[in-house]
Amino acid sequence: MNRYLVPKSGWLFLDLAKAYGVGIVVHILSKEAIIFDSGSYYEIRSKNEMDFSELPKIRGYLGVDIDEWGTVLATLGSKTREAIRENMNEFFTNEDNMKRIFRHKLDEKTVLINNFQGKSVTLPQSLELGASKGIRKAVLSSYSETQVKIPAEEFYLAVLGAINISVWNSSKDYLVAVYPLPLDTRVEDVYDIKYKLKKSVKGFHRAGYFSTVARIAVRLVKEEKELIRGGPFLPKIGGILYGVMVRTGNQPKPFTSGLFPLDFLHFLVETPEGEEAIDKWIEILDRTSYIKGYEDIAMALSKFIAEPTLENYYSYLQLHLRNELRSNSIKFGSYDADSLLEVLKNVEVS
């Protein structure tokens, strides 16, 4: 088994995007790439050797039609984005460049991806949503925020991963990005999930970014289930890393970021009864995303899905029930007893 190790730098989004970028390259060149998070680095595995003559196929992952160029590089102008896209096409189709990236062998089958020697480029904020504007100098009297620079090869790999793997939704005020965290996952599966989510989750939820992320999370778990062809369910995505940018008069700025856990949803999706509850939540989150007046239910449900505590369950229960009893409201319906029991099995009681 060939192993490609991508060491983490501590920049959550950049590290993950870069690992997916390496994963896409390995997938193209060896027709297989399985990615997982092993703590201090991401590991990409493939049982096949890389065939560099396949490099031109990478153009399919750098097409001008990919919408995410505009969001992943949201802080840059369109001309700069196009220049980056052209540079990336040139870089990734050059065999010498690619061989250099995969040159640092730890042993015959293990490659460490850290051989970056090119010029430095500025890391755009939209590519590292967990970061602040820059790095402050330690001495307050000479306060300034300098831009973060990273090697161009690293930047290109991260952009390749980000535009092909992250899902973005936006409103007039916010942009929200989600990155699935791999859990021994085939890169092509993550890629498929991303495109299915893009089709099924349109728009920004009225209740805000958290409900937007929750809406993506419930759909994502259903897509994960679809990937299991026979046999027991095994999660493919460990969680969702999300980042939010707020639009300003000029360029958008990082607003907040976090991790949306999927453990509760994974527990539910294992059984048909639990899956029924997820289907109901998909319906609730979809319908409330565009109808005014149901933001409270969507928000309470999103919080409950992320953190299934008794308090969060009770808040959601009250709001859902009151809505059912109101005469002039849109009804979301009741649960089957078995379905609700599956939900309650996982409610944490302190």
Place this chain on the structure above:
Amino acid sequence: MSKLAELFENEAIKDFGKALRRALRIGEDYSSLVELEYVESKEQFAEVIKRFLRRYETLAKKGYKGKPLTRPKETSLVELMRLVDEYGVKLVRSALISYALVKGGEENE
């Protein structure tokens, strides 16, 4: 299994939970729901259940589609209060109200 799921499966909770659902869906007894939401102690809980049963009695006599409604059993009442001692008001209340969000005909089942 969580404590809440254990309670949800308890026969006494089922018995009272279904009665609460009928009271809400047929009798529009929103007072019992609101009172339950504000309960904090066992004594308050007992008082709210007492008032709920009084209102429910009127509804049960009136019936639904020509048939009288099933009343919660006395043994369920004793068990319900024991559960409050064991699990606390918040958990028992959540399990009870959960039944109001469970599908089922409003008639007896």
